[in-house]
Amino acid sequence: MTTTHPAPASPGPNPGPNASTPSTPPSPAAAPPARYRVTPTRVLRSEWHKLRSLRSSWITVVSAIVMVLGVGLIMGGTYTSGGGDSDVDTVVLTLYGSMLGQLCLVVLGILMTAGEYATGMIRSSLTAVPARLPVLWAKAAVFATTVFTVMFATALVTFAAAQAFLHDTDQAASLTDPGILGALAGNATALTLMGLLALGLGALLRSVPGAIGAFIGGVMILPEILGMLPYEAVERAIRYFPTQAAGALGSATPIPGTISPGPALLALSLWAGTTLAAAALTLDRRDV
Amino acid sequence: MIKAHGLTKRYAGRTVVQDLDFTVRPGTVTGFLGPNGAGKSTTMRMLLGLDAPTRGRSTVHGRSYAAHPAPLTQVGALLEARSVHPGRSAFHHLMALAHTHGIPRRRVEEVIDLAGLTAAAHRRVKGFSLGMGQRLGIAAALLGDPATVILDEPVNGLDPEGVLWIRTLLTSLAAEGRTVLVSSHLMSEMALTADHLIVIGRGRLLADTTVAELIRSAGGASVKVVTPQPDGLSAHLTGPGVTVTATGAPATDAPVHELRIRGVDAAYIGRVAATHAITLHELTPQTVSLEQAFMDLTQESVDHRPQQKPPPPPGPSPLTGAAA
Numbered sequence: 001m002t003t004t005h006p007a008p009a010s011p012g013p014n015p016g017p018n019a020s021t022p023s024t025p026p027s028p029a030a031a032p033p034a035r036y037r038v039t040p041t042r043v044l045r046s047e048w049h050k051l052r053s054l055r056s057s058w059i060t061v062v063s064a065i066v067m068v069l070g071v072g073l074i075m076g077g078t079y080t081s082g083g084g085d086s087d088v089d090t091v092v093l094t095l096y097g098s099m100l101g102q103l104c105l106v107v108l109g110i111l112m113t114a115g116e117y118a119t120g121m122i123r124s125s126l127t128a129v130p131a132r133l134p135v136l137w138a139k140a141a142v143f144a145t146t147v148f149t150v151m152f153a154t155a156l157v158t159f160a161a162a163q164a165f166l167h168d169t170d171q172a173a174s175l176t177d178p179g180i181l182g183a184l185a186g187n188a189t190a191l192t193l194m195g196l197l198a199l200g201l202g203a204l205l206r207s208v209p210g211a212i213g214a215f216i217g218g219v220m221i222l223p224e225i226l227g228m229l230p231y232e233a234v235e236r237a238i239r240y241f242p243t244q245a246a247g248a249l250g251s252a253t254p255i256p257g258t259i260s261p262g263p264a265l266l267a268l269s270l271w272a273g274t275t276l277a278a279a280a281l282t283l284d285r286r287d288v
Numbered sequence: 289m290i291k292a293h294g295l296t297k298r299y300a301g302r303t304v305v306q307d308l309d310f311t312v313r314p315g316t317v318t319g320f321l322g323p324n325g326a327g328k329s330t331t332m333r334m335l336l337g338l339d340a341p342t343r344g345r346s347t348v349h350g351r352s353y354a355a356h357p358a359p360l361t362q363v364g365a366l367l368e369a370r371s372v373h374p375g376r377s378a379f380h381h382l383m384a385l386a387h388t389h390g391i392p393r394r395r396v397e398e399v400i401d402l403a404g405l406t407a408a409a410h411r412r413v414k415g416f417s418l419g420m421g422q423r424l425g426i427a428a429a430l431l432g433d434p435a436t437v438i439l440d441e442p443v444n445g446l447d448p449e450g451v452l453w454i455r456t457l458l459t460s461l462a463a464e465g466r467t468v469l470v471s472s473h474l475m476s477e478m479a480l481t482a483d484h485l486i487v488i489g490r491g492r493l494l495a496d497t498t499v500a501e502l503i504r505s506a507g508g509a510s511v512k513v514v515t516p517q518p519d520g521l522s523a524h525l526t527g528p529g530v531t532v533t534a535t536g537a538p539a540t541d542a543p544v545h546e547l548r549i550r551g552v553d554a555a556y557i558g559r560v561a562a563t564h565a566i567t568l569h570e571l572t573p574q575t576v577s578l579e580q581a582f583m584d585l586t587q588e589s590v591d592h593r594p595q596q597k598p599p600p601p602p603g604p605s606p607l608t609g610a611a612a
Contacts, residue, residue, distance in 0.1 A: 036358045036389045036432060046387035053380035054373065116373070123338060123371035124381075124428065128388040130337045130354035288338040 040134055047138040051112065051146065060108035061146070064101035064191075065154045069161070071097025076162030081169040089251045090173045091183035094162040095155060098250065102191055105147055109199035110211040112139050113279070117206040122288055132283050136203060140276060143199055144192050152188035159184055179252035186261055187250035193268045194219075194246055200275030204282060219243065240267040289314055289467055290335060290436060294344030297330050297491075304330050305491040307344070312469045312486070314435070317462045319482030320471040323586050327491035328471040329368045332440050336365055348436055360389050360432030366425040368440040368471075374414035378405050378424050381413065385431060395431065403427035404453070418445030426457070436467040443477055455481045475582035489586040502581050510550045511557055514570035518545040524560050525549065544569055 051057050072094050079085065085093060113136075116122040129135050159175070166172055175181050197219065202211040223241040226234055238244055239259045248255060248264035259267070290312040297305040305327040312318045322328050333339040335346050337354040345352065348363050356362045372381050382396045400409045403423040408416065413424065422445055429437055439458075443451045458481050462468045472478050478485065479499055487495040487502075495502060512535075515521055522532045530551035549557060554573045561568050 036361050036391055038358060038388050039390070042388050042390050046384050049380065049384045049387050050373075050376075053377070053384065054375050056375060119373045119375075120371045121373040123367055124385060126338060127336050127365055127367075127371075128360055128385045130356075130359050285340075287340060288333070 038129055038131070038134070040138070043129055043134040043138040044141060046128075047135070047142045051142055054111075056111055056115075057108060060104045060111070061150055064104040064108075065150065067100035067104065068095060068097040068151070068154050069158050071100065072158035072162045073165075076165035079166060079169055079171060081171075086170055089183070089253045089255065090166075090171050091159070091180060091187065091250060091252045092247075092255075093171060094159050094166075095184075095187050095250060097158075098187055098191060101151070101154075102194055102246075105151075105191055105195040106198040106215055107212065108147075109143055109195040109197075110202035110208055110215070112143060112202065113199050114202035114206055114208045114211045118208050126288055133280055136276070136280055136283055139203075140196055140199060144196060147195050148188050148192045151191045152185060155184040155187050173252075177252070182261070183250055183252040186265075189265065190246035190249040190268060193272045194242060196272040197242060197275050200272065200279040203279035204275065242268055242271045245271075289350075290346065290348050290438075290469060292331070292335070292344070292346045295331065295334055295341050295346055296343040297327070297334060297339060298342045303491055305334070305341075305488075308488065308491075308493055310486050310493065310496055312436075312467055313484070314467040315462055315465050316483040317458050317468045317470060317481050318484045318486060319478035320469055320486050320488070321475060321478055321582065322471075322473065322488040322494075324473050325490075326473075326488045326586070328473075328488065329440055330491075331488070332365070332367065332438055332469075332471065335438060336363065336367075358389055358432065360385070360391070361434055362432075363436045363438055364429030364432060364434035365438040366422070366429045366440060366442055368444075370421055370425075372413050372421070372424060372428075375412055377410050377412055378416075378427070379409040381424065382428060382431060385428060389432060391431060395433075399427040399430050402430060419447055419450050422446055422450070426454075434466070437461055437469070439468075439470045441471055441473070443472070443474075451477075475579045487582070487585055494585050502585070510548050510574045511552070511554045512570065512572045512574050513547045513549055513557060513568060514544050515547065515561075515566060515568050516544045517566050518547055520564065521547070521557075521561060521566050524564055524566075525552065525557065527551070546570075548574075 075093055075096055079093070116125060125135055126132055156175075159180075163173065173180055175184075198211065198215050201214055202208070205211045205214060219242050223238050223243060227238050229235075239248075239257070240263070244258060245264040245268040248258040249261055249268065251258075254260065258264070292308045292310050295305055295308040296303070308327075308331060320328055320331070330339060334341050335348065335353060337352065348356070353359055353363060376384070378400065379396065382399065383393065386392070386396050400406055403426050405420065405423055405427060408420060413421065416424065422442060426439070426442065429439065437458075439454075442454050442458075446454065458468055458470060462483075470478070470482065483498065485495060485497055485499060485502060486493070487497075513521065518534060525532055528551075530549070533548045533550075535546045535548045554571050558568070558571055560566075561571075
């Protein structure tokens with residue numbers, strides 16, 4: 001059969017083959033398979049599937065692990081007692097690589113939300129889940145669970161590996177020492193919350209470069225610039241900014257000029273929560 | 289069954305879709321036609337809840353799309369723009385969508401086979417051709433075995449085999465009692481698949497009709513005559529239902545005129561001309577093709593067009609049967 005020039009034997013579509021089927025059964029909508037339904041758990045499962053079926057997810061997470069572990073080993077291997085770093089907190093010293101790891105996780109968070117707008121995937125996602133908000137919550141939950149689990153494990157391994165070098169220095173410490181385990185968990189929590197902030201920014205701005213720029217400019221650089229201002233109040237306020245709060249969460253001993261871990265956790269949670277709430281509000285209202 | 293009530297969409301002061309009212313019924317293929325930029329895609333996005341209408345509302349099977357507990361079983365949609373992450377394989381893309389509804393892996397494999405993507409299912413979408421991308425979109429649309437299928441320009445980028453596949457698919461979906469809404473800017477394509485037509489231009493409803501009715505309303509057949517004696521010929525062709533329209537002079541030096549005559553056939557005009565010794569330079573039966581009917585209908589509403597109306601296509605259209 002030709003496709004470009006139909007033979008005159010098929011004279012137009014009317015009456016067409018269907019016009020003669022008034023006995024057509026009523027729309028199948030009458031009986032959709034009852035077991036097919038959108039539920040929050042299923043949306044979670046979908047988001048988990050999306051995360052692990054992309055190469056970029058693996059690259060960003062593995063990079064974050066390598067950064068933290070690699071820098072930790074270098075710090076441990078090159079440390080000498082009585083050097084310039086003697087007054088640095090052991091956990092902070094061991095997990096210096098978190099700053100680099102954080103960038104990878106920020107990119108992952110932004111890719112999970114803004115990346116869907118860049119590729120058009122968001123139209124598929126929101127057609128499947130037109131209630132929209134479950135998609136954002138599922139993304140945040142999948143991201144938080146994955147990043148916390150992976151980064152807490154990485155922190156534990158990095159700490160143990162670094163201690164292999166540090167055990168005979170003044171930075172010798174054990175997991176059971178006061179504050180150590182809490183600081184390792186705090187470090188992973190901080191990375192998770194910073195990542196959630198980035199994920200929210202990505203959903204809000206709907207652009208990967210835009211969100212990365214906003215994160216670097218607004219979250220990482222802005223507090224540094226504000227810190228130069230000669231006002232006591234500004235300096236005090238900056239302690240509650242994301243990077244400063246994150247730093248306070250990941251130290252076994254109090255760092256001078258920072259808030260204590262409790263308020264730091266609250267502050268960082270508020271930053272991430274507010275960004276996600278703003279993202280939810282726009283997701284609900286704006287056209288896709 | 290899809291219903292639109294006064295559907296209106298305004299973007300930054302520009303009205304893209306205005307007061308659309310239509311019903312798409314199950315069991316037939318409904319063509320959604322309009323020139324590029326007429327508002328077809330916007331309308332479809334509003335049907336799926338991706339864009340919120342400025343005014344009006346639309347329902348699918350009696351409810352707004354978003355109100356269905358299992359939307360993918362109600363409407364399967366292929367949108368014009370690609371809606372797939374290029375880094376994911378076809379299988380994982382479909383599986384991620386299937387998970388939201390608890391649709392099993394078996395069904396995902398079924399639609400992959402149905403769309404002819406079996407060999408490419410585990411390749412990343414990045415390397416897909418336009419046609420394979422469309423096939424993936426169709427597979428996604430059929431995932432939930434939906435009662436209604438909405439396809440935006442499904443034949444775009446498909447090879448002849450793919451085009452034929454879509455036509456057959458649409459017809460069989462409709463024969464199964466489903467509601468099928470297919471948009472296109474190509475009347476000829478719609479004529480082959482659609483039973484019913486919804487035509488829009490500049491966001492307004494221009495026609496909600498059948499293919500045959502559209503041709504009838506476009507004026508049916510006419511005869512093109514080129515003669516140096518237009519007045520003489522017209523004088524002898526008066527009669528009920530006969531119209532003679534001067535359509536201008538051809539670009540030659542000879543003082544001739546081009547006429548468009550409706551209501552009588554070429555043989556009759558030839559006899560009249562011979563009887564009255566009127567010289568004819570050309571006597572050509574013209575059939576209104578669906579394409580022409582569509583252009584006549586939408587020419588007021590296209591955004592960009594050449595200043596002069598393009599001449600009607602010379603050859604007989606494949607739809608002459610329907611026009612006669």
